[in-house]
Amino acid sequence: MTDSTPHWYDDEAGPMVRLYAMTAGRARPSSTAFELMAVVRAEPRPGGETRPDGDDPPALSPEQQAILALCGEGPRPVAEIASDSGLPLGVVRVLLSDLLAVGLIRVNRPVPPAQLPAAHLLKEVIDGLRAL
Template identity: 55%
Template structure:
């Protein structure tokens, strides 16, 4: 068993980006050859190779604390081994009234 601080090299925050719980992660490198990463990061790359997973799903699959997974993802993102799709902020989503008007307009057709 390896302590979480050993997995992250003692770091508690990712180097660059912050990762939302529902941000989707997908592997951006080909299957061969394997990039030089640690075992936990290798598992992340394998998990996200075929389908995008959220940060929360990755933490659950690895059975690691969320903070540790965020640090590992930050390292992978800096080396361009993963791509991250961040959720749209609620302020940028269309207003509920606009959506209702669109639905009503489609029904009228």
């Protein structure tokens, strides 16, 4: 005997949606790996209705719309987007790669630690400024 009603995991949440349903079965971002501290911002849209190439805007999932709304409030790190959206980090990375592919967001990656100035050099600069 089978039960045809959906299984509810939480009375308030409703039936469970599998994560692969939100990402069209993908487990990895299609374009770029998004570091936790990469800063994402929404791209301004002239007129807000069409893409720069004149095509209609792509149909976005509710999760992509929520992420785009979060990024529209101001630049946010990927980790904060995952936290504020309530979605797992892997899902957020896949959805962000889709938004990046259609030009709705811009990503600024953090500077690698190897490219940052050495701590002793910064200390010498501070000491030199104090001596003035």
